[in-house]
Amino acid sequence: MQVKRQIFIGTFIHSSSLTKLEYLHNTAIAVSSDGIIVAIEPECDASKAKSLLVPKLGWDSGPVSVEILDISSQNSKFFFPGFIDTHLHASQYPNVGIFGSSTLLDWLNTYTFPLEASLADTQKAKRVYTRVIRKTLSHGTTTAAYYATISVPSTNLLADLCVSAGQRALVGRVCMDQLGPDNYLDESPEQSLAATKECIEHIASLNQSLVRPVITPRFAPACSLPLLRKLGDLARETALPVQTHISENRNEIKLVKELFPTSATGARDDSYAGVYDAAGLLNDKMILAHAVHLTESEADLISARKAKVSHCPCSNSAITSGAAKVRWLLEKGIVTGLGTDMSGGYSPSVLEAARHAVLVSRHVAMDGDEKAKLSVEEVLYLATRGGAEVVGLEKKVGGFEVGMEWDAQLVGLGVVDEDGEEEGSEGEEGNVDVFGWETWPEKVAKWVYNGDDRNTRKVWVRGRLVHERK
Template structure:
């Protein structure tokens, strides 16, 4: 018998496929000292009782009404924007950025202010079940490093990008990089510093090359960032074909869509995640598949700023990797549960249509809807695949990143009355609130507890 650091016992839900949930009733999950799932054992297996007996002092057993879910992967968070969540979501994107967002982000030159916001956003996401987050920071190198350090300190798997914004034609003088060379040097310094921090961080922190989006960057900066991504084999993140305005701006500037422009600069690669992508054409999607680039679907934010509903089912059918993102604060909620719910709602609206002046058969886009099972897959297993990391599944050789859900919490009790486990899973996905998330573990370490 192998030597396990901890053993967990309980019923778990994890993705079997994009459309199927694997229900593991009363299973054992055996974890090693680096926080990986070494063994998953069903009650009928011969060693089940032997392990319970051998590790009786190291077994954590769930109570009635409690369940394991994989930790969520949030592929698009603007960490500084936590300070403006819930503000000005009724104005156009261009105005929202210039009147609210950029002035706020310019304040992160103040490290005391950055510390307050960044500590809180990491803790808030953990409390909402997000164990891995892909963060945009700001143009400020030191504040961006502070965010990476807080992820390391609080135990969240953080992928952090120092934003680059050097284009004076599209960025305010109050908030942009001093010049292109400074932007590139600060990015390289940031990559080196985060890679050094990662050496002492169990769950992993990662630097991310982050052109905010094409409008905010000069050609020289985009080229230099692509070269840095290749030199250090880093992750890359940006916004891509998000709205009518951004999509149109890039076409006017380069006479091609976002995807091909980004690719020309070396910014579409196996470790690339592009947020939104509502206006991707089929040839753009094919390029994403060819390069291994993932799409981050931000359904709440899209409802406010994207001018469309992304055909997520179609993109997935073409083989594009899909994950979910909260897009704080274009999305008001830090909860991936809320975004999974909205992903289902938006897909159904796209399929059925919204313009009642049209006949029902002409109103929507056929075969656009997704199920809650698929939304859960995007939030977990597919999010892990998008980052090429062994996360998002409760299976052997994956990290022990879990949420423990208690459906019996007095202030947030779920209406469960003798349903089967498949129905209980759906109720969890649609009804869970932060009060129900009683523990969160990342890489075998407890990082959040309500008790």
């Protein structure tokens, strides 16, 4: 969808590195009608934008109008890159918050598989998927790596709805031919592969570039070795991304060792990562969710293959899986992003995942590894540029640079007046209170620890306004 040429003026905040946020004040960013950032002009107000920047870009003639959004006078508002959720199950959204006291494998049988199976009903699936797309957009998630179900029509519907809503997404049909209930399994490796190809072809037929297919073996225990190998061959043939789970839970790891002995896989060892590697799946386009209990050799293998990790702190805590050692992963050279992992995780907010990533890192540090602690700056990097690299979009999104696409959110914080009341509409800006004496890093920290969707005023994907809080 073509949009107007746009100029945004105000404060822009993004990650310039893992440990540093860059603050661009009194700046104008010009976005073309196809959603590409074409100019970043410092010390530019609305007057200069109209008199200098518009002519400089050649936008002062022709039928396409220029829209200007100026927030420079509002010190409680800023533009931030859209969040990238590198791991979530769209089909499980109705179950957020009801994971109960189950362990991972019990939780799958009690809650997950029955719900996913029921979404073969596309009317029910439309209701669920429409809501999860709207909900994630409202929290500033401009890109989502979605798992659907084993149903081809349901998976195709999710892709259609993402395109319609304007959300950037990876959409994967779940592949599983063992471990699940009889009514929710692929019939054979061959049937699973054929169904996956149907979904890939459907997304290709949509003739757009926002939504991409992703090969999705649920996790090793749910897939036979022949199926994993067929999906590995498909990954090589198509160069498509792959997403799955790894080392989330100790009982799950034990099960992998039982199901995939080295005598069958030909792997160098019986590790979880070794199974994926032997199947030809472990490559630089693979997204591995959780990675809580990786061994040293597994991490070295993942790093060598340049596979990526989606850190899901809310889910890992909620299901009592464990605390992933993110600093250790980063030091191994493993690219890492954040995932909400609904419905193991209870929130659609990547901002929530960011604050929990900070807290989980402090729990890791309590075991004696002081350097394990992550900073606000680091988790915001994981939520944006790190996530972009995980899903293979690092050249397109995750920051504000000329040539990148305008995937962004306008964040507004609550300003407290002299009477201790919030300025403007009551409760308009949510749970973050700004008194006026905070520095910008302090404002951002308040947002990370206290913010929610009420602070997400507007959201754009490739220049298109896809969410606005009324």
